[in-house]
Amino acid sequence: MILYRGNKLETKITDMLNHVTWTQYLCGILALTFIYYTWIVIRFYRQDLRARYRGKKNTFLQPLEPPATEQQLPDQVIADQTITATQNGEKTFDRIESLIGELKSQIHQKQGGTGETGLLEKLRTVIHAYPDLKDSPFRPSINEMIISECQLVEISPPDETELQQLW
Template identity: 30%
Template sequence: MNCRTIKERRMFTQISWTDYLLAVSILLIIYYLFVGVRYFSSDLKDLLAGKRKPTLKTSGFTQHEPLQNDDSENISVTTDEEANDEFTEVEHLIEKMKTVITDALDKQLVKEEFRQYLRLVLKEFPSVKTSALRPSVNELIVSECEKQGIVAFNEEEVDELWSDKR
């Protein structure tokens, strides 16, 4: 073997795996500290000052999201809260509708009485009236009526029940 390759082998065998991993870890820490200070200094200051809680954004999308400032994050939080309120409202309406349909079946209401009964219940949920979930609720009412064997409504008739017209 060449004298030069022997010296190179000794040099590599003198460094242990522990020393190597320690050096790489230190370099990674320095790198991430630099990136954090350079690009996320305001976020880190807010986090360390306790002004903001650490949050992890999980998304099913692989696209890059645009950078957001604190104001836009607060807007998205309120939008999420509003969406949760909307879903809660729809869940309450669905439960109420199932009860109403069962009650109408027990009382053997005629179609016009049942229509008025549904109209009164729908008036209790004005936020669902303007919701994007309204067509789904209409479809559910039609399917529940068909399932219970009550007077058949189509989706257009149910949609008319949301209006204040009689």
């Protein structure tokens, strides 16, 4: 199809484009796209490429750190509860580990004749020895640990209401 508008240049361009196949057109677009993005990588990521090939550090896979203004502080609310400075100390984590150890011990000591209510009473006794952890943000994790340990030793785990009553 030749459009003639009085300009021989338009006729030559139209005639030239009629001879280009879709395959040639797509190959040309892919080549130009590859060249463009290669230039972008070289232009803006030259230092990262050098560091990567020298083996200094893998900058492409490093996690981004939030700006200093967005970092979590110990008094920020997590899971609808506030973590105070005393809860965030090593003493609290030591107490949590001690509680978990005693709970696991009670669950694994359970003999076949003891019964589920006897186990719940033993667990309640252990938990009441740690009143400072009652309102801890770690309480859901401790509850999950109790359920998983009961399932591990093939004891029917306590339901949600029984877990709430333990505390």
